[in-house]
Amino acid sequence: MKKVFKHLVSTVVPVNIENVDTDQIIPARFLKATTREGFGENLFRDWRYDANNQPKPDFILNDPTYQGEILVAGKNFGCGSSREHAAWAIADAGFKVVVSSFFADIFKGNALNNFLLTVQVSEDFLAKIFAAVKADPAAKIEVDLESQYIKIVASGEQEGFDINPYKKACLINGYDDIDYILSLKEDIARYEKSREFNF
Amino acid sequence: MGKTLVDKIWDNHVVVSKAGFPDVLYINTHFIHEVTSPQAFDGLRRRGLPVFRTGKTHATADHNVPTLDQHLPIKEALSRHQVEMLSTNTAEFGVELYGLGHPYQGIVHVIGPELGITLPGMTIVCGDSHTSTHGAFGAIAFGIGTSEVEEVLATQCILQYRPKRMKIEINGQLKKGVLSKDIILYIIAQISAAGGTGYFVEFAGEAIRSLSMEARMTICNMSIEMGARGGLIAPDDTTFAYIKGREFAPKGANWDKALAYWKTLYSDSDAQFDKVLTYDAANIEPMITYGTNPGMGIGITQHIPVVEALDEKEKVSFKKSLEYMDLQPGAGLLGKKVDYVFIGSCTNSRIEDLRLVAEFVKGKKKANDITVWIVPGSKQVEAQAKAEGLHEVFEAAGFHLREPGCSACLGMNEDKIPAGMYCISTSNRNFEGRQGPNARTFLASPLTAAVAAITGQVTDVREWL
Numbered sequence: 001m002k003k004v005f006k007h008l009v010s011t012v013v014p015v016n017i018e019n020v021d022t023d024q025i026i027p028a029r030f031l032k033a034t035t036r037e038g039f040g041e042n043l044f045r046d047w048r049y050d051a052n053n054q055p056k057p058d059f060i061l062n063d064p065t066y067q068g069e070i071l072v073a074g075k076n077f078g079c080g081s082s083r084e085h086a087a088w089a090i091a092d093a094g095f096k097v098v099v100s101s102f103f104a105d106i107f108k109g110n111a112l113n114n115f116l117l118t119v120q121v122s123e124d125f126l127a128k129i130f131a132a133v134k135a136d137p138a139a140k141i142e143v144d145l146e147s148q149y150i151k152i153v154a155s156g157e158q159e160g161f162d163i164n165p166y167k168k169a170c171l172i173n174g175y176d177d178i179d180y181i182l183s184l185k186e187d188i189a190r191y192e193k194s195r196e197f198n199f
Numbered sequence: 200m201g202k203t204l205v206d207k208i209w210d211n212h213v214v215v216s217k218a219g220f221p222d223v224l225y226i227n228t229h230f231i232h233e234v235t236s237p238q239a240f241d242g243l244r245r246r247g248l249p250v251f252r253t254g255k256t257h258a259t260a261d262h263n264v265p266t267l268d269q270h271l272p273i274k275e276a277l278s279r280h281q282v283e284m285l286s287t288n289t290a291e292f293g294v295e296l297y298g299l300g301h302p303y304q305g306i307v308h309v310i311g312p313e314l315g316i317t318l319p320g321m322t323i324v325c326g327d328s329h330t331s332t333h334g335a336f337g338a339i340a341f342g343i344g345t346s347e348v349e350e351v352l353a354t355q356c357i358l359q360y361r362p363k364r365m366k367i368e369i370n371g372q373l374k375k376g377v378l379s380k381d382i383i384l385y386i387i388a389q390i391s392a393a394g395g396t397g398y399f400v401e402f403a404g405e406a407i408r409s410l411s412m413e414a415r416m417t418i419c420n421m422s423i424e425m426g427a428r429g430g431l432i433a434p435d436d437t438t439f440a441y442i443k444g445r446e447f448a449p450k451g452a453n454w455d456k457a458l459a460y461w462k463t464l465y466s467d468s469d470a471q472f473d474k475v476l477t478y479d480a481a482n483i484e485p486m487i488t489y490g491t492n493p494g495m496g497i498g499i500t501q502h503i504p505v506v507e508a509l510d511e512k513e514k515v516s517f518k519k520s521l522e523y524m525d526l527q528p529g530a531g532l533l534g535k536k537v538d539y540v541f542i543g544s545c546t547n548s549r550i551e552d553l554r555l556v557a558e559f560v561k562g563k564k565k566a567n568d569i570t571v572w573i574v575p576g577s578k579q580v581e582a583q584a585k586a587e588g589l590h591e592v593f594e595a596a597g598f599h600l601r602e603p604g605c606s607a608c609l610g611m612n613e614d615k616i617p618a619g620m621y622c623i624s625t626s627n628r629n630f631e632g633r634q635g636p637n638a639r640t641f642l643a644s645p646l647t648a649a650v651a652a653i654t655g656q657v658t659d660v661r662e663w664l
Contacts, residue, residue, distance in 0.1 A: 018516040019392055019492050023630040028611040032263070032277035034237035034284050036345075046632045051618065074516065076393040079426060079492070080630060082328040083235065084344035105396055105428055106328060110344035123512070164360065166220045177346070178246070181354040184215050184223060188356060191214040191225055 003115040005171045008096055009142045009153065011068035014133045015044075015060055018074035022086040022107065025078070031085050039085050040092030065137045072099040072129050072141075078107025087111045097143050099150065101126040112167045113177065119143060119150050125159045128152060145171060201467020203364045204433050205399045208339045208464070212322045214356055221358040227321040229256040229351045230307045231294070233263055233285040234611070235326030239349035240288040252355045253293040257316060260285055260298050261306045265613045266574050266601035269299055278612060292352075305577020305603045308332040308545035312416065313579055315445025319434040319461040324351055328423045329545045329627065334431035335415035336438055337464045339399070341429040362428045363397050363473040366466070368404035371480040376661040378555075379414035380547060380625065380644035382406065383421040384486035384496045386478065392494035395427030398474065401466060402432050406480035412441040413551040420546045421627050424493040433465040485660055487532055488629045488642040490520040495629070497532070499647065499659050505529040523631050524639050525619075532641070532657045539622035540652040541634070543574030543601075544608035547625035547645050550583050553600075556649045557589040559663075565597035566655025572614060573598050574606040598652070610635040623651045 030042040047059045055062045071090060077100035078086060087110040090098060098111060099119045108118045121129070132139045132152050140153040145168060151158035169175060181188075202210070215223040231239075236258070243250070250256060263278035273279035282299065289296040297303040303310055308329050311317040317333045323340035324330060326348040333340035343357065351357055369382055387394070400422050407415070415432050422430025439458060442448045449457040466472075484498040497503065505528045509517055521528060542548070542556055553575060565571055573593055575581040581603055584590055590600040607614040608626035615635030616622045622640055625648050629640035641657065650660040 016515070017519065018513065021492065021628075021630045023609075023628065023633050027632050027636070028262075028609040031234050031611060032281050034281060035241065036238050046636055051636065075512075076396075076426070079392055080328065080628060082326060082330075082342035082344055084238075084326075084346060087344070102393060102396070104393070104426055106342055106344060110346065113344060113346035164221070166358075177358050178242075178248075178350050178353050181223060181350065181356050181358065184356075185354075187215050187223070188225070188354065 004174045005096060005115050005117050005145055007144050007146070008069060009140055010070050011066070011138055012070040012072045012099070012129065012133055012141050013060060013066045013068055014130055015071065015073040016130055019076045019079055020073050021080035022078060022083050023080055025086040026083065026089040031083060036088050037092065039089035040094070043089040043093045066133070069094060069096045070099060070141050070143065071095045071097070072126070072133070075100060075102040075123070077103050078111070079104040082106045082110070084110040084114070087114045087116050091116045099126070099129065112171065115171055117143065117145060117171060119161045121150060121159050121161060128157060200471065201469040203466045203470040203472060204337060204401055204431060204464060205339060205362070205364050208320055208322065209361060211320070212339070221360045223356050224322060224359050225356055226324050226351050227255065228311070228316060228323045230311055230323070230325035230330070231256060231258045231348060232307050232325070232327065233260050233281045235345050236348055237281065237284045237288065238345045239326070239352055240292065242349040243292070243352055246353070248353045250292045250294060250352045255355060256294045256352065257311070258285060258289045258294050258296040259304055259307050259310055262605045262609065262611050264299055264604040266604045266606045269602045275613070302578050305579065306545045306548065306605055308416070308420065309548060309576030309580065312336065312412070313445065313577060315442055315448030318442065318448070318457070319438060320464050324357060329420050331422045331427070331429040332416050332420040332545055334419040334422070334429050335412060336442070337431055337434035337461070339429060339431065342423060362399040365395065365398040365400045365427070365474040365476070366472045367400055367402050368475070368477045369402070369406035369480050370404045370477065371406060372409065373406055373480045373483065376485055376646060376664050377483050378644040378646060379410050379417045381483055381486045382480070383418045384488065384493070384642060385483045387421065387425045387493050388486065388496035389478070390425055390476070392424060392492040393426045394494070395422060395425035398427050400427045400430040402430060407432060408435065411551060412437060413549040416549070417546055421493065424627055434461050485644060485647050487647060487657065488640070489524065489526055489532060490517070491523055491629055491631050493627065493629060493642060495520065496642070499533065499657070500531070502531045503528055533659060535657040536621065537569060537623050537641070537651050537656055538620040539616050540569060540571045540648050541574070541607040541616070541622055541624040541626065542645055542648050543572065543576070543606045544626035545576065545605070546627045548574060548576030548580065550580050552625070552645045553580065553584050553589050554587070556645050557592040559646060559649045560596040560598070560653060561592050563596055563653045565652050569652060569655045571598045571652045572601060572607060574601045574614070575603045577603050607634050609633060610638070616640070623648045623657070
């Protein structure tokens with residue numbers, strides 16, 4: 001099945017923590033799989049479970065009040081390691097969108113390459129989403145990629161977000177980077193010939 | 200108008216540049232390791248594609264490997280499987296592997312430079328964020344995800360938007376006991392763990408120029424810890440002298456040609472940067488981190504900030520961080536008892552690091568209840584250390600020189616710091632659980648780590664020099 005992302009209306013899971021690094025999203029000891037599947041169960045592993053593998057009741061992912069396909073987190077989300085396993089874990093756990101006021105570069109690229117949309121909002125709008133979900137855990141958020149906006153459904157408050165046009169087209173149409181570059185093979189060959197030696 | 204160094208290298212690698220699309224950038228060198236490559240090879244198989252330019256990818260096993268008894272099979276089944284998969288995949292696709300037992304094996308960011316694979320003016324990628332290390336040679340080097348590893352294996356190219364340019368100048372001279380690790384921890388403490396996001400950072404200034412190549416690698420290595428895409432330093436005579444004669448470095452007429460090109464690799468005097476930061480080396484003291492991101496660092500004689508001094512939005516994360524570390528706001532760290540010392544990782548495991556530590560601990564004994572792990576970055580570093588007798592100095596002090604690998608930097612292999620324990624570490628990340636579940640990390644320089652190994656506590660190394 002070809003993956004695409006266009007539009008989503010969903011409740012959200014709020015993780016109101018800044019600088020969530022990829023070691024929190026998926027600790028290194030769970031990076032040993034050699035396929036892309038199954039990382040979701042270890043998403044935020046050490047925040048979700050104690051040393052005896054018992055769920056920690058105070059962590060939001062263990063609170064059944066909060067469900068949904070949108071993860072909302074504090075600024076500088078995804079900093080640290082380049083492990084794409086972080087994006088795989090979030091997607092595998094059922095999320096389709098991550099919202100934050102700031103994303104680390106490599107994480108953002110990895111997420112988009114996996115059709116997991118990163119939506120960067122202003123600090124103010126992020127605070128509004130957290131407030132709306134705190135007031136009503138069933139509050140819905142709408143994300144529209146075509147028109148590039150995110151909306152708090154109940155209040156109608158919305159904000160536009162940026163995404164590079166190439167990646168937007170990839171997400172909407174299910175395009176793939178490798179297919180695109182392979183279509184340029186003649187250019188690559190020409191480039192290689194133009195370099196006497198390769199640097 | 201003149202060009203920055205990043206733009207010079209970038210422009211020389213653009214295969215296709217189309218409006219509305221990211222640039223197609225040619226990649227000269229691709230390093231792979233066992234953790235982030237298996238799914239990429241799987242992807243090639245699914246697509247029925249070969250590795251496009253096999254000679255431009257170099258593989259090693261580092262993250263999962265034990266650092267004792269490497270001649271025996273890896274005990275942990277999943278780690279063993281991942282390392283075996285790397286052997287299978289590289290054999291099937293025709294990629295050179297410096298695996299366990301090979302004299303070139305080691306941490307990917309240590310072996311590239313020491314083998315002369317890493318050269319000025321190159322574009323270098325690896326499925327590892329610390330690929331920024333190679334920028335020390337005046338290369339565009341950055342970490343990528345596994346989908347991009349597959350992309351580079353399949354096409355030798357990557358899609359990238361041109362980054363913003365930042366220049367960080369460190370003027371003046373470093374004081375005694377202050378190392379390049381302290382420079383980079385100082386910069387990150389100043390601009391935060393996100394302060395470099397979106398930028399490629401060129402490090403410049405007298406203090407940077409006076410550093411050895413290995414010290415420069417430490418700085419570029421941690422540029423990712425301020426969120427930067429990469430860091431780089433214009434090559435100079437120090438760079439050229441380091442490269443000359445190394446295994447894969449250009450030789451003879453090729454060397455002359457390469458050298459002539461490398462000498463053009465600097466930012467023009469009228470080049471425009473999007474941001475310029477300037478610091479005075481004399482203001483930098485030995486640094487240590489107290490929190491759970493590398494931006495949470497202080498001079499070793501300073502105190503942890505008080506909550507009231509912080510921005511409202513930062514307070515929650517700050518408190519969470521100190522709770523994890525079991526430290527009090529406003530407290531100093533000098534005299535804090537330490538349980539482990541880890542000297543290693545792609546940040547500080549090179550021969551100069553080991554020499555510095557050996558020189559410091561020579562004739563001294565480690566503290567009683569402290570565990571010290573010294574892990575060389577590669578088989579070549581290990582061999583050199585032994586040839587110089589450093590292992591005997593370590594043994595006499597009560598340490599043991601282990602075998603190369605990522606070791607306790609990331610709690611993925613057997614070397615983990617136990618829960619609740621404090622470790623002074625020369626690695627690059629102090630994230631929660633990074634060195635093992637509930638392990639507590641103080642990032643510092645090899646000298647600050649070495650003195651703690653002797654005293655058993657956080658100590659100002661300057662008082663010992």
